[in-house]
Amino acid sequence: MTIDDIRENFALLDEWDDRYRYVIELGRTLEPMPESEHNAANKVSGCASQVWLSRKLERDDNGEPRLSYLGDSDAHIVRGLIAILLTLVSGRSPKQILEAEPLAVFDELGFREHLTPQRSNGLRSMVERIRHDARDTLAAST
Numbered sequence: 001m002t003i004d005d006i007r008e009n010f011a012l013l014d015e016w017d018d019r020y021r022y023v024i025e026l027g028r029t030l031e032p033m034p035e036s037e038h039n040a041a042n043k044v045s046g047c048a049s050q051v052w053l054s055r056k057l058e059r060d061d062n063g064e065p066r067l068s069y070l071g072d073s074d075a076h077i078v079r080g081l082i083a084i085l086l087t088l089v090s091g092r093s094p095k096q097i098l099e100a101e102p103l104a105v106f107d108e109l110g111f112r113e114h115l116t117p118q119r120s121n122g123l124r125s126m127v128e129r130i131r132h133d134a135r136d137t138l139a140a141s142t
Contacts, residue, residue, distance in 0.1 A: 026080045
Protein backbone atom coordinates (compact mmCIF):
# COMPACT_ATOMS: atom_id res chain seq x y z
CA MET A 1 0.00 0.00 0.00
CA THR A 2 1.26 3.48 -0.87
CA ILE A 3 0.41 6.85 0.60
CA ASP A 4 -1.49 7.62 -2.62
CA ASP A 5 -3.66 4.52 -2.03
CA ILE A 6 -4.36 5.76 1.49
CA ARG A 7 -5.21 9.25 0.20
CA GLU A 8 -7.61 7.79 -2.40
CA ASN A 9 -9.32 5.58 0.17
CA PHE A 10 -9.66 8.51 2.57
CA ALA A 11 -11.26 10.59 -0.19
CA LEU A 12 -13.89 7.89 -0.69
CA LEU A 13 -14.90 8.00 2.98
CA ASP A 14 -17.03 10.99 3.91
CA GLU A 15 -17.61 10.27 7.60
CA TRP A 16 -14.86 10.29 10.20
CA ASP A 17 -16.28 7.16 11.83
CA ASP A 18 -15.60 5.35 8.54
CA ARG A 19 -12.14 6.91 8.30
CA TYR A 20 -11.31 5.76 11.85
CA ARG A 21 -12.41 2.23 10.97
CA TYR A 22 -10.16 2.38 7.91
CA VAL A 23 -7.22 3.58 10.01
CA ILE A 24 -7.82 0.69 12.42
CA GLU A 25 -7.83 -1.70 9.44
CA LEU A 26 -4.51 -0.23 8.28
CA GLY A 27 -3.11 -1.00 11.74
CA ARG A 28 -4.06 -4.63 11.28
CA THR A 29 -1.84 -4.75 8.19
CA LEU A 30 1.33 -3.93 10.13
CA GLU A 31 3.99 -6.59 10.00
CA PRO A 32 3.97 -8.27 13.42
CA MET A 33 6.64 -7.02 15.80
CA PRO A 34 8.39 -9.80 17.73
CA GLU A 35 7.85 -9.66 21.48
CA SER A 36 11.60 -9.22 21.94
CA GLU A 37 11.30 -5.87 20.11
CA HIS A 38 8.78 -4.60 22.69
CA ASN A 39 11.57 -3.24 24.87
CA ALA A 40 12.61 0.01 26.50
CA ALA A 41 15.03 0.92 23.70
CA ASN A 42 12.22 0.76 21.11
CA LYS A 43 9.55 2.41 23.23
CA VAL A 44 8.60 5.90 22.08
CA SER A 45 8.27 8.36 24.93
CA GLY A 46 5.67 11.10 24.77
CA CYS A 47 2.82 8.86 23.70
CA ALA A 48 -0.29 8.31 25.82
CA SER A 49 -0.50 4.75 24.50
CA GLN A 50 2.40 2.35 24.49
CA VAL A 51 4.24 2.66 21.18
CA TRP A 52 7.31 0.82 19.94
CA LEU A 53 9.34 1.54 16.81
CA SER A 54 12.08 -0.87 15.87
CA ARG A 55 14.49 0.26 13.18
CA LYS A 56 16.61 -1.84 10.89
CA LEU A 57 19.49 -0.39 8.92
CA GLU A 58 19.78 -1.84 5.45
CA ARG A 59 21.84 -0.92 2.38
CA ASP A 60 20.55 -0.40 -1.12
CA ASP A 61 22.36 -1.70 -4.22
CA ASN A 62 24.70 1.30 -4.11
CA GLY A 63 25.57 0.75 -0.45
CA GLU A 64 23.50 3.74 0.70
CA PRO A 65 21.75 3.36 4.06
CA ARG A 66 18.01 2.76 4.25
CA LEU A 67 15.95 2.68 7.41
CA SER A 68 13.14 0.16 7.73
CA TYR A 69 10.77 -0.03 10.65
CA LEU A 70 8.46 -2.28 12.52
CA GLY A 71 5.92 -0.58 14.73
CA ASP A 72 3.34 -1.56 17.30
CA SER A 73 1.00 -0.08 19.87
CA ASP A 74 -1.48 -1.27 22.45
CA ALA A 75 -4.11 1.07 20.91
CA HIS A 76 -5.86 0.16 17.65
CA ILE A 77 -6.08 3.69 16.27
CA VAL A 78 -2.42 4.32 17.07
CA ARG A 79 -1.44 1.14 15.23
CA GLY A 80 -3.21 2.62 12.21
CA LEU A 81 -1.35 5.91 12.58
CA ILE A 82 1.90 3.93 12.75
CA ALA A 83 0.92 2.09 9.55
CA ILE A 84 0.41 5.40 7.74
CA LEU A 85 3.65 6.84 9.14
CA LEU A 86 5.68 3.78 8.15
CA THR A 87 4.19 3.95 4.65
CA LEU A 88 5.76 7.41 4.44
CA VAL A 89 9.22 6.65 5.86
CA SER A 90 10.10 2.96 6.05
CA GLY A 91 12.60 1.80 3.45
CA ARG A 92 13.74 5.36 2.73
CA SER A 93 17.20 6.89 3.00
CA PRO A 94 17.94 9.07 6.02
CA LYS A 95 18.03 12.11 3.72
CA GLN A 96 14.62 11.27 2.27
CA ILE A 97 13.23 10.82 5.78
CA LEU A 98 14.55 14.19 6.87
CA GLU A 99 13.15 15.87 3.76
CA ALA A 100 9.72 14.28 4.22
CA GLU A 101 6.94 16.12 6.01
CA PRO A 102 4.83 13.33 7.53
CA LEU A 103 2.90 15.68 9.80
CA ALA A 104 1.85 17.70 6.74
CA VAL A 105 0.44 14.50 5.20
CA PHE A 106 -1.49 13.75 8.39
CA ASP A 107 -2.81 17.34 8.34
CA GLU A 108 -3.78 16.93 4.67
CA LEU A 109 -5.76 13.83 5.62
CA GLY A 110 -7.57 15.85 8.31
CA PHE A 111 -6.06 14.37 11.43
CA ARG A 112 -5.20 17.72 13.04
CA GLU A 113 -8.90 18.33 13.68
CA HIS A 114 -9.76 14.74 14.53
CA LEU A 115 -7.06 13.53 16.92
CA THR A 116 -7.02 14.25 20.62
CA PRO A 117 -4.14 16.44 21.81
CA GLN A 118 -2.55 13.36 23.43
CA ARG A 119 -2.65 11.41 20.16
CA SER A 120 -1.28 14.41 18.25
CA ASN A 121 1.60 14.69 20.73
CA GLY A 122 2.25 10.97 20.37
CA LEU A 123 2.30 11.25 16.59
CA ARG A 124 4.82 14.10 16.81
CA SER A 125 6.92 11.97 19.19
CA MET A 126 6.94 9.11 16.67
CA VAL A 127 7.99 11.45 13.85
CA GLU A 128 10.73 12.96 16.00
CA ARG A 129 12.02 9.51 16.94
CA ILE A 130 12.29 8.55 13.26
CA ARG A 131 13.96 11.87 12.38
CA HIS A 132 16.43 11.32 15.23
CA ASP A 133 17.25 7.87 13.83
CA ALA A 134 17.78 9.40 10.38
CA ARG A 135 20.10 12.11 11.74
CA ASP A 136 22.09 9.49 13.71
CA THR A 137 22.40 7.29 10.63
CA LEU A 138 23.56 10.20 8.49
CA ALA A 139 26.13 11.23 11.09
CA ALA A 140 27.47 7.67 11.32
CA SER A 141 27.79 7.33 7.54
CA THR A 142 29.84 10.49 6.98
